[in-house]
Amino acid sequence: MFDVAKVKSDFPILSREINGKKLSYLDNAATSQKPQVVIDAINNFYKNHNANVHRGVHTLSEEATAMYEEAREKVARFINARHPEEIIFTKGTTEAVNLVAYSWGRKNIKKGDTIAVTEIEHHSNIIPWQILAKEKNANLKVLSIDEEGFVTGSLQGLKPKIVAVSHASNVLGTIQEIKDISREAHLEGALVFVDGAQAVPHMKVDVLSLDCDFYAFSGHKMLSPMGIGVLYVKKEILENMEPYQVGGGMIKEVFFDRATYADIPGRFEAGTPNVSGAVGLGAGIDYLNRIGMENISEHEVGLLNYSLAKLNLVPGLKTYGPTDVKRRTGLIAFTLEGIHPHDLASVLDTEGVAIRSGHHCTMPLHNKLKIPATARASFYLYNTKEDVDALLYGIEKAERILKR
Ligand SMILES: Cc1ncc(COP(=O)(O)O)c(C=O)c1O
Incomplete structure (x- = not known):
């Protein structure tokens, strides 16, 4: 495996603060960040x-x-x-x-x-x-x-x-x-x-x-x-x-x-x-x-296991996709009862967590799933368990604020 902290330090943007919080960039399926090289x-x-x-x-x-x-x-x-x-x-x-x-x-x-x-x-x-x-x-x-x-x-x-x-x-x-x-x-x-x-x-x-x-x-x-x-x-x-x-x-x-x-x-x-x-x-x-594609896949499976276990414990939160993490890439689409994905994404942004919300250019799939939109957290080689923890913290905050 590789040293994630070292990898993270290769990406200048990842040391940015967003809204006074450490950036947790979880929108990699939309676009990834770029290393200094x-x-x-x-x-x-x-x-x-x-x-x-x-x-x-x-x-x-x-x-x-x-x-x-x-x-x-x-x-x-x-x-x-x-x-x-x-x-x-x-x-x-x-x-x-x-x-x-x-x-x-x-x-x-x-x-x-x-x-x-x-x-x-x-x-x-x-x-x-x-x-x-x-x-x-x-x-x-x-x-x-x-x-x-x-x-x-x-x-x-x-x-x-x-x-x-x-x-x-x-x-x-x-x-x-x-x-x-x-x-x-x-x-x-x-x-x-x-x-x-x-x-x-x-x-x-x-x-x-x-x-x-x-x-x-x-x-x-x-x-x-x-x-x-x-x-x-x-x-x-x-x-x-x-x-x-x-x-x-x-x-x-x-x-x-x-x-x-x-x-x-x-x-x-x-x-x-x-x-x-x-x-x-x-x-x-x-x-x-240099990092190795197999190592990247393995790292993402680790993050998937960690985050699915935690997300699936949140009441009213539903995750989508294969149960076998070996048959999926490192992203999780989910819905949270009573909170629109766009509102969730806005609250997460206040915590420095970047996710995507919407139909992700897959309207026919969302129609099939009978949901108008999902929130999506997507991982890459520089993401850590701390990023997932920040996501979970942001979800709790959104529930506190939006479900009052
Ligand atoms: C599965 C899939 N196909 C196609 C595209 C389109 O890629 P691009 O916008 O880079 O042309 C995307 C981008 O999100 C995608 O996720």
Whole structure:
């Protein structure tokens, strides 16, 4: 295991006080904080190496290009992709889903085809497919989940063209059995798109062993900057995909009546990319590798056990998600009888505790659970039992103030 106090000291923002109280940052599923090494990597890029990539022959441009491509290699190794060309830099998970729905979807989805999503998906993994289905007169099939969030809906006989599923839920924490879903989907002749926004930051992900065709995640949820994300696509599929956006940087030859496009991955990165973001992501990955993804998962399971045991003792408090902590990531959505999650979050803020409240971009899931909103505490490698204690103290305070 690792020294959490040492890890915490690597994140400057975590020494801040909020409303006169020590900050307990428990909103990591929304975005994580950044260690000094990531801040330094971005700073170093702009201070010493800033230039556009894949364009100039001067030294700075070559340095910037090398740093950008090195980041791509780090990402590929981190998720065990076979080739760096299978990694496309995007703005984040949302852009990655839109890219696939637009580029792969418009070419491959035809009238009457089926696109499968699940009841647990984030809006980002629903709406692009919904629009594609409407545009193509295709069917959007919603696979059901059980109470713990595991996909139960069968693909057998459905013959979908694509199955879009999250690896880990941003509300229930549920970790889906992606290997099984991939096997079943492939037997049906479907491709598999995995939204890994809540998985890659918290556990070891191996896209080869998952055997998914597409895998997306966001840098900002894994210690890295906002505005940089990743889309992994199996090479043989990517090579046959049309560009998503067009313009500079993604072409071979341009005439007024036609253009030919660059090889992968450049074909999918039109315009000046977020180079400092990619460099920052590389530094974030280095940091996560130094700590070890298995250690991070284990640390979060420890916090989950500690907090679930305490939260479940609070009268009127209901937690959601799998009972087996090994099958969920380090977050807990909950409701507290008689107190709206937004009011709870406001009182917690007075104690320096940052949580999220609302529908967390999963309205269909909340409709299924028959609740308008939940409060959500989400952990990461720098969180401690003291943060959980501060959360519990804040909950008691909210009950004192709001239930009078
Ligand atoms: C499961 C899931 N998918 C997709 C997203 C969208 O990620 P981004 O806003 O970084 O594009 C999120 C972000 O909260 C998420 O939790």
